[in-house]
Amino acid sequence: MQAKKNIKSILDRHFTKVFTFFAIFYFVGILGISMPFSSSLFMHLIPLALLLSTAAVLIFHTDYSPRTILVFTIIFLTGFSLEVIGVKTGHIFGNYTYHNGLGLQLLNTPLIIGINWLLLTYIAYSTVDLLKTNKWTKIFFTASLLLTYDLILEPVAPLLNMWSWENNRVPVRNYIAWFVIALFFAALLKYSGINMKNRMAPVILICQLLFFTTILITLK
Secondary structure: OHHHHHHHHHHHHHHHHHHHHHHHHHHHHHHHHHOOOOHHHHHOOHHHHHHHHHHHHHHOOOOOOHHHHHHHHHHHHHHHHHHHHHHHHOOOOOOEEEOHHHOOEEOOEEOHHHHHHHHHHHHHHHHHOOOOOOHHHHHHHHHHHHHHHHHHHHHHHHHHOOEEEHHHOOOHHHHHHHHHHHHHHHHHHHHHOOOOOOOHHHHHHHHHHHHHHHHHHHHO
């Protein structure tokens, strides 16, 4: 118990510094991608940004029971597996192809995409969990928030060399799949009983939403 208090105290003392770092980090990313002479370089840094964001969220997470590790692993593996099946068959999200913007790939699917599913589900649910409402509403709001995120992300992804859709059209089934998968992951987090209080989660969520929204407005 004392060790947990010490860790919490350390994190609380450094929260402002980490918050400031990511605010500047994402702002510089927006500027770098928006400028023609530096856009290519900054696009290659997107996987690094995702890994740093995930690391920050996990550092500020304090509940690392075996159940927590199991649930996080399930979300990572399920998210990655669904993407592999989706790319191979086109039956889940529609017909799409990953490009080089998300880094190293396995089975034509970026390895980081499983991490991204974990990160997005985590920060969305942790943020929604701040609301004083019932569990079903939190699960629904989490899925709705992730759907909103995807509505912003899809037009940006081809511009950042992340992925593209057949005939450059995002099928409705993609958004339905996102919502259903997000519902499942949010319910898994809720019913696992994991403590999802994390001060860094809303920070990363807001930074990412502002980042992709600004890029969409700037590059479109």
